Amino acid sequence: MESKDEKIKIVRGIPEPTLRRLPVYHQYLRELEQKKVFFISCTAIAADLKLIPIQVRKDIEMTGVVGRPKIGYSVKQIIDGIEEFLGWKKSSEAFLAGAGSLGAAILGYQGFKEYGLDILAAFDNNPAKAGTIIHGRKVYAMEKLPDLIRRMKVKIGIITVPAVSAQKTADIMMDAGISAIWNFAPVKISPFGGVIIQNENLAASLAVLSKKLKVMQAAENIRP
Amino acid sequence: MESKDEKIKIVRGIPEPTLRRLPVYHQYLRELEQKKVFFISCTAIAADLKLIPIQVRKDIEMTGVVGRPKIGYSVKQIIDGIEEFLGWKKSSEAFLAGAGSLGAAILGYQGFKEYGLDILAAFDNNPAKAGTIIHGRKVYAMEKLPDLIRRMKVKIGIITVPAVSAQKTADIMMDAGISAIWNFAPVKISPFGGVIIQNENLAASLAVLSKKLKVMQAAENIRP
DNA sequence: TCCTAATAGATATTTATTTATCGATATAAA
DNA sequence: TTTATATCGATAAATAAATATCTATTAGGA
Structure with a gap:
């Protein structure tokens, strides 16, 4: 039973929001790689993706990839790390x-x-x-x-x-x-x-959009 | 500025997870309505949708619809309330x-x-x-x-x-x-x-699925 | 009419997630 | 070689969301 419990803990231990952000990093980093960028800091990633550096760092931490102070992370390592972590390596x-x-x-x-x-x-x-x-x-x-x-x-x-x-x-x-x-x-x-x-x-998703739109339009009516 | 700030507060005040659950209630309640069910308790909704009653109650509360003890909510009122709340009334x-x-x-x-x-x-x-x-x-x-x-x-x-x-x-x-x-x-x-x-x-979404599948398969390998 | 049980609504607690702070490390410039 | 600084990694605090607990209400039966 212990190992099963452990597994469950691991599943619960990965925030779903993090899982949802990983493909975003992946896509972005693949673009960087094509532009011959080999190292990047979480600050730079955050700036480009409109996130905050701390969150990017925590997300990357989840994949097990480590960076180096003053240098940042290896682009390739994060890409591979995400693919490995999410099980994308074996189709x-x-x-x-x-x-x-x-x-x-x-x-x-x-x-x-x-x-x-x-x-x-x-x-x-x-x-x-x-x-x-x-x-x-x-x-x-x-x-x-x-x-x-x-x-x-x-x-x-x-x-x-x-x-x-x-x-x-x-x-x-x-x-x-x-x-x-x-x-x-x-x-x-x-x-x-x-x-x-x-x-x-x-x-x-449409509900989220509708509500935001409704609130925005209501705000406009108050202050046209 | 005050009214704008107020609006922003309202937007932030609605948990996005709640917004995402509202269409689920909506769809379910419309089915109920067709089956001539006119009143329902949050307990019953929760049981059918595999949620917990408290969460259902809080979500409904967001739309402004109120229920009655021992009776529950009016199905029609919730449907209308959700549509109104999300801005689905005016196309x-x-x-x-x-x-x-x-x-x-x-x-x-x-x-x-x-x-x-x-x-x-x-x-x-x-x-x-x-x-x-x-x-x-x-x-x-x-x-x-x-x-x-x-x-x-x-x-x-x-x-x-x-x-x-x-x-x-x-x-x-x-x-x-x-x-x-x-x-x-x-x-x-x-x-x-x-x-x-x-x-x-x-x-x-695929990432979430992949990861859960990977973890599940890893767990199976430990305990086949 | 009174009591019981089911239920909503309000408040409190717990848990999850995000954000902030701090210390350590390695590079690059002085 | 030393120093300044950008950066990571760990820890702590704050915020958001989910869940639990308690109280009040009301239909329906005794």
């Missing part, structure tokens, strides 16, 4: 369920592969879509999903089906042995058997 | 820049309209796309964007262009008088003139 294979416009967008989104996500194929309930190719990936009938998950030992499922069938699709995936689900349907999915669910909620 | 018109697969997905995403977002048209740099129709919305040449923003007084811009042209597109929008930008390009956009930027970062 994970994924299946995508729901080949509608959102599914197609995700299949077409460049760069997931460099984040360790390799979407092998798509699945759709619409028989007319079966056999087609979207952004280089074949679309199969949904019936084939569980069997292919088992045979290919795929561990990540991406759900881009309509809200009503999201839980059913997730259940199929989890039954077949999926370990993690990235859910773009606007409903929360109930996991079982320790499966990891990451809900992507576009409405939530 | 905001938006333009979308970048009619690629992600842009098309967003144009096709049902339900934004009920969240007060009305995407009027799309714009693209590719001349071949100009004049086409995607999910019922016309695609214009990017050159026409600033003029149309000014003439139609559109306040929200949605960016789904590639990373390299994201800032340029945002600059065009901000110059033309856009108040808020919803940015799906994987780069952070620098605002000016008090423009609100909401960055949607798919890589960030």
Whole structure:
């Protein structure tokens, strides 16, 4: 039990906001690397990304990368450190369920592969879509999903089906042995058997934007 | 200055996590309403959404809706309260820049309209796309964007262009008088003139998923 | 009519995250 | 070689968010 508890502690020990900032650093540092910048201080990173140096330093600290006073960090070391830390070094294979416009967008989104996500194929309930190719990936009938998950030992499922069938699709995936689900349907999915669910909620982001806009416009009306 | 400061305080006073949970309640309560459920307790909401009652109560409190002991809240009142609170009652018109697969997905995403977002048209740099129709919305040449923003007084811009042209597109929008930008390009956009930027970062979510998966798999290797 | 239990609302506590402070270290200039 | 300074790393404080506790209210049954 001890080792399990320890693991849980480690998971809880990484602030999710930090995890969300790491890809931002990663992208930025890759750009720097192309510009032949090999060392950088957290102060400079913070200035460019509009963060504060202390936060950048703490985030980098999480990855285990160390810097040198007066010099800063090795750009390459942070890039590698982030990739290693987030598990991007060994690519994970994924299946995508729901080949509608959102599914197609995700299949077409460049760069997931460099984040360790390799979407092998798509699945759709619409028989007319079966056999087609979207952004280089074949679309199969949904019936084939569980069997292919088992045979290919795929561990990540991406759900881009309509809200009503999201839980059913997730259940199929989890039954077949999926370990993690990235859910773009606007409903929360109930996991079982320790499966990891990451809900992507576009409405939530829109809510933040709407509220800020509303408050801003209210403020303008007070002081035009 | 006082009123401005006050407004800022109000903005800061709403926890962003609460703002992100409100659409989840909204969606859930609309389903309840269709099932002819008219009153509900925070305990019941929490149980269904896998949250805790206290958090639900605090979130609802933010919208100004009050409940009654032993009865709970009026479902309709919360729905209306959330819509009012987030500014979804009066629809905001938006333009979308970048009619690629992600842009098309967003144009096709049902339900934004009920969240007060009305995407009027799309714009693209590719001349071949100009004049086409995607999910019922016309695609214009990017050159026409600033003029149309000014003439139609559109306040929200949605960016789904590639990373390299994201800032340029945002600059065009901000110059033309856009108040808020919803940015799906994987780069952070620098605002000016008090423009609100909401960055949607798919890589960030993927990072959280990757890390949890990595930790889980590491734990499995320790105890198979 | 009175009592019980469920529930909202207010207040307090805990936890997580961000931000600040301080000391140590290594480079570069004097 | 010495000194000044930029920087990291560790520790501490402040802030934000989540959770727990307590109090008051009210429907519904005894």
